[in-house]
Amino acid sequence: MGAADKDVVEEILLGDLNEVGEIADSGEWASRHSVDHGVLCDVIKSLSGFELVDSKELSRESWFLEREGEEYVENGSAEMQVFLAVPPEGITLPDLKAKVGDKLLNVGQKNAMKNGWIVMQKPLMKRKVAEAEDIVRSQLVSIKDGQEVSPDVIKDLKKRNLIARKLWKGYEVCKGPKYALKRSKPATDVTREMLQTGAWKEQEFKAYNFEALGFPISGGYLHPLLKVRAQFRKIFLNMGFEEMPTNNFVESSFWNFDVLFQPQQHPARDSHDTFFLKTPATTVELPEDYLQRVKTMHEVGGHGSIGYGYDWKREEAEKNLLRTHTTAVSSRMLYKLAQEKFVPKRYYSIDRVFRNEAVDRTHLAEFHQIEGVVCDRGLTLGDLIGVLNEFFGRLGIKKLRFKPAYNPYTEPSMEIFSYHEQLKKWVEIGNSGMFRPEMLLPMGLPPDVNVIAWGLSLERPTMILYNIDNIRDLFGHKVDLEKVKSNPICRLGI
Ligand SMILES: N[C@@H](Cc1ccccc1)C(=O)O
Numbered sequence: 001m002g003a004a005d006k007d008v009v010e011e012i013l014l015g016d017l018n019e020v021g022e023i024a025d026s027g028e029w030a031s032r033h034s035v036d037h038g039v040l041c042d043v044i045k046s047l048s049g050f051e052l053v054d055s056k057e058l059s060r061e062s063w064f065l066e067r068e069g070e071e072y073v074e075n076g077s078a079e080m081q082v083f084l085a086v087p088p089e090g091i092t093l094p095d096l097k098a099k100v101g102d103k104l105l106n107v108g109q110k111n112a113m114k115n116g117w118i119v120m121q122k123p124l125m126k127r128k129v130a131e132a133e134d135i136v137r138s139q140l141v142s143i144k145d146g147q148e149v150s151p152d153v154i155k156d157l158k159k160r161n162l163i164a165r166k167l168w169k170g171y172e173v174c175k176g177p178k179y180a181l182k183r184s185k186p187a188t189d190v191t192r193e194m195l196q197t198g199a200w201k202e203q204e205f206k207a208y209n210f211e212a213l214g215f216p217i218s219g220g221y222l223h224p225l226l227k228v229r230a231q232f233r234k235i236f237l238n239m240g241f242e243e244m245p246t247n248n249f250v251e252s253s254f255w256n257f258d259v260l261f262q263p264q265q266h267p268a269r270d271s272h273d274t275f276f277l278k279t280p281a282t283t284v285e286l287p288e289d290y291l292q293r294v295k296t297m298h299e300v301g302g303h304g305s306i307g308y309g310y311d312w313k314r315e316e317a318e319k320n321l322l323r324t325h326t327t328a329v330s331s332r333m334l335y336k337l338a339q340e341k342f343v344p345k346r347y348y349s350i351d352r353v354f355r356n357e358a359v360d361r362t363h364l365a366e367f368h369q370i371e372g373v374v375c376d377r378g379l380t381l382g383d384l385i386g387v388l389n390e391f392f393g394r395l396g397i398k399k400l401r402f403k404p405a406y407n408p409y410t411e412p413s414m415e416i417f418s419y420h421e422q423l424k425k426w427v428e429i430g431n432s433g434m435f436r437p438e439m440l441l442p443m444g445l446p447p448d449v450n451v452i453a454w455g456l457s458l459e460r461p462t463m464i465l466y467n468i469d470n471i472r473d474l475f476g477h478k479v480d481l482e483k484v485k486s487n488p489i490c491r492l493g494i
Contacts (some may be wrong), residue, residue: 022174062168069162083106090124222486246351252283293442322354379450430456
């Protein structure tokens, strides 16, 4: 309904009020004047605002048409539509189906046959009567108009899901203090024209409504990932870990792969798994002496290792990429530590990493990794298991299991599993290991120093904690903002 309809309804309403003084029930009035009750309510609300009328809200339980009921009012009941689709000479069932569609045919055919309107004379469906009366539609129209219908009719229509009982809202209306047959439209703003022509002197203005509430202020929100990240950060800090600087999204293959003793032919270094950069395509300033030691370790080994025995290429190490794991952050940090006088350290990082992967419900091309690293003399696998139990225990994850795994840079390596109480199974939550001497010795760390480390994604525990089963609701361009908005920084007391 457009503004024009509202104007017409308003005119009739104000006219009628002048004659009868008051309208006891907007619903009854609307059906008597054949106007839409929703439009009438809008008009009453607006007239009340300008005090042309006084209104009192009414509400009662009433029958309303469901969508299908509305459709029948518009196009006739299913049985009538089927009846009309049967031509006097008859029609085969497939043709009838093609004409009215599956859904309508199911309901309509049954009722039309029951009403004795049509009959099956194989192979044709034929009319049994020349004309039929659409009683169901008339009943629906009566209900829509708020007229009384018998309990039996209500029962039938309800059974067919054509009507439902809902709360009806309407008004009782009488003349207001500023009642007039026609409303003069007071202006809401002073315009330039009014000032130029002086029309503002005569113009009536709408009073300010100081009672009106403004829109509630939208506060700040914390993304679930940020909240879980803060939780992890707290655990690390309480356990005496320092945060590593993580500002390089763009990293050279050298720090991401080579220093980690990852051979240059390793499948992870394929562009299918890694995003390489076009500009700048390479990093040339790499620590020269260290680079030589890394090269030697890959080619021929040393310190008891036999290396990989291939031609290590500098160009491969210089290639820029988006770091594929935060272990690149750890490798830079450990190298830095090795350049100073060694002291035991505990480091952690939580930041973004990138993988050239097919995106699905549980994978994104970018996500966050959490990494913990402990360096000290004489560390063992037992220390790693102990630290992992402590770390995950502080998160509330008590049952851990470890499975031997392989990483080029750790030996031994272990996948970490935790028992998922809801899923009733062991799920993988991280990866860990002791960094290999082939990685640590070329850095220049003392030979008796061991480094234990582990990594996990931030998204997986967040999804479990927040009951989110599609990672795209959590991160990326399709984030479910409602989920974010249910995490306000502070709650307003309204
Ligand atoms: N970098 C590994 C995780 C890891 C970190 C540290 C030690 C061992 C493994 C990964 O991306 O899955």
